Amino acid sequence: MLEILAICFFIATLVDVLFLFTGKNPAATRKMPERFSNGDWNFVDIHITNHFRFPVTIDINDELPVQLQIRDQHHQTKLKGSASSVYQYKLRPIERGEYAFGDVILLVRSGMGLITKKIKTAKEQTVAVYPSYVQMRKYELFAQSAYSNEFGSKRVRKIGHSMEFEQIKEYVNGDDVRTINWKATARRGGLMVNHYTDERSQQVYCIIDKGRLMKMPFDKLTLLDYAINATLVLSNVCLNKQDKIGLITFSNKLGSLLAPDKKPIQLDNILQVLYKQQTQFLESDYEKLYLQVRSQIKQRSLLVLFTNFESVSGLRRQLPYLKKIASHHLLLVVFFENTELKELGEKQVNDIEGLYTKTIAEKFGFEKKMIVKELANHGILSILTSPQQLTINAVNKYLELKARQAI
Secondary structure: OHHHHHHHHHHHHHHHHHHOOOOOEEEHHHOOEEEEEOOOEEEEEEEEEOOOOHHHHHHHEEEOOOOHHOOEEEEEEOOOOOOOOEEEEEEEOHHHHHHEOOOOEEEEEEEEOOOOOEEEEEOOOOEEEEOOOOHHHHHEEEEEEOOOOHHHOOOOOOOOOOOOOEEEOOOOOOOOHHHHHHHHHHHHOOOEEEEEEEEOOOOOEEEEEOOHHHHHHHEEEEHHHHHHHHHHHHHHHHHHHEEEEEEEEOOOOOOEEEEEEEEOHHOOOOOHHOOOOOOOOOOOOHHHHHHHHHHHHOOOEEEEEEEOOHHHHHHHHHHHHHHHHOOOOOOEEEEEEEEHHHHHHOOOOOHHHHHHHHHHHHHHHHHHHHHHHHHHHHHOEEEEEEEEEEEEEEEHHHHHHHHOOOO
């Protein structure tokens, strides 16, 4: 009896081998965006095709980039003969850079399930993870409609002179004689004057601190990455508002400098610069930042400084340079509150150790509020925000300043 069972098992195994190892193998292709958005969910599709004429069970294993540290990416599907299927999964990268995908491995079994065939399919692929362009698209519509109800959409033409030239026209009674264009007058044989209009485009610079305090993590992303994502969104909003947007990065030494512009290509230029930024572990040099601002930015501009201060004493070391920058430009300092300490400060305690921890947490939270007050005392605007609210708070503040014509 055992011999008969062994023979039957051998024959069934042989048939299973013939089924799986003859004919065209099942295949898989990986389809995903050309680039991923950092800190957001990105979708990957695995297209599976069963080229056998009989149904199979397929285990799908995708070799994911090492940065993701995911080892349990597994999916099983059943396909009929000559059928196809799509398996979709999502990934959330937390670092910018290049991510290398390996092969897609298929473990194929027929209906009998006696033999499993391993098939390596799909090619190795590399995808670049850029700052969050998903957030940029999300806030684009918001920026177009914000403040339209409160401040109205009517354009008001103000009387006065500005730096923006509009046209040369014939002189009429009432025109300012100081605007006479003598060269045009000589050519035309009659008085011609330069006509100016209120300047439509203001300069906005996003300044990103890459010092050691920006290395602090929150929800797996560093504060630097939150600042970079917010900068990309704010840049897009500024361009939609016809403002010129520029970029400066710094740490213990000067980093990237991108001159302001309002052309559509500027957004891609900013994206490419932001993609390469990395956190430094040294103290940021605000004196070098001040010298660069004074030498490179000649026109009064809105400077949005993304940084972090943990204590009033830390702020006071840099305050002289911030005051000098604010004397020539409209400076907005954006820094972060520690949400974990905030939760500890609001937590109910029942013992001495918990009371001690709560007191320390409240002290650090009070320090942050004192930083806001200290900046306000010197006429410097500030935003104290949690990392997850950084983008919306920065955009709202810009739109507020824009509506008040404070820039």
